[in-house]
Amino acid sequence: GEDVEQSLFLSVREGDSSVINCTYTDSSSTYLYWYKQEPGAGLQLLTYIFSNMDMKQDQRLTVLLNKKDKHLSLRIADTQTGDSAIYFCAESINNDMRFGAGTRLTVKP
Amino acid sequence: KAGVTQTPRYLIKTRGQQVTLSCSPISGHRSVSWYQQTPGQGLQFLFEYFSETQRNKGNFPGRFSGRQFSNSRSEMNVSTLELGDSALYLCASSLQGQGVVNTEAFFGQGTRLTVV
Numbered sequence: 001g002e003d004v005e006q007s008l009f010l011s012v013r014e015g016d017s018s019v020i021n022c023t024y025t026d027s028s029s030t031y032l033y034w035y036k037q038e039p040g041a042g043l044q045l046l047t048y049i050f051s052n053m054d055m056k057q058d059q060r061l062t063v064l065l066n067k068k069d070k071h072l073s074l075r076i077a078d079t080q081t082g083d084s085a086i087y088f089c090a091e092s093i094n095n096d097m098r099f100g101a102g103t104r105l106t107v108k109p
Numbered sequence: 110k111a112g113v114t115q116t117p118r119y120l121i122k123t124r125g126q127q128v129t130l131s132c133s134p135i136s137g138h139r140s141v142s143w144y145q146q147t148p149g150q151g152l153q154f155l156f157e158y159f160s161e162t163q164r165n166k167g168n169f170p171g172r173f174s175g176r177q178f179s180n181s182r183s184e185m186n187v188s189t190l191e192l193g194d195s196a197l198y199l200c201a202s203s204l205q206g207q208g209v210v211n212t213e214a215f216f217g218q219g220t221r222l223t224v225v
Binding site for chain 1: 113142144150151152153154199201214215216217218219
């Protein structure tokens, strides 16, 4: 099985908050990332968090890290139709990066 | 500043053939990583090249190989293609290597390979 796990689909209404969850298995992960992939495009780094942080906020994005439970979440406030994409969480250990399968976020008007 | 360029964007091959994909990193970036993306398996790491040397390798069979040139451009080769090799192949470039936060990885748009 995959080392990094995410639910595959999430659907929200425009203006609501979206919360995308991720679990990872390697406690020695140093950094955790969120990437966004829009249709026909490559991956774009959205934000990252150091493993010794609990929370990081960047405009509409809030990343929460529960190191004890190895749980990472990405909250998007005031979700817009332009936020519709696939969101990947990833962990890095030394020079190795491992990605989840991606969560497809659909934003309904 | 030009982004990461992958060529070709689309490719159709038949089983048993071989294929070479190309990735031109952002100017000055020395690390190029390759990933395979499929609906069933998600994004899986193939290998990383840094200064013309393979530095990391994922869990893929030997049919998947790569190389990096002195200008940091990288090629990925898949021999004896199988139907299951159909996927989007993404490359990412960074200054120092994947997983290093202060050298963000920039992804190309990918090459969509279809094996028939």
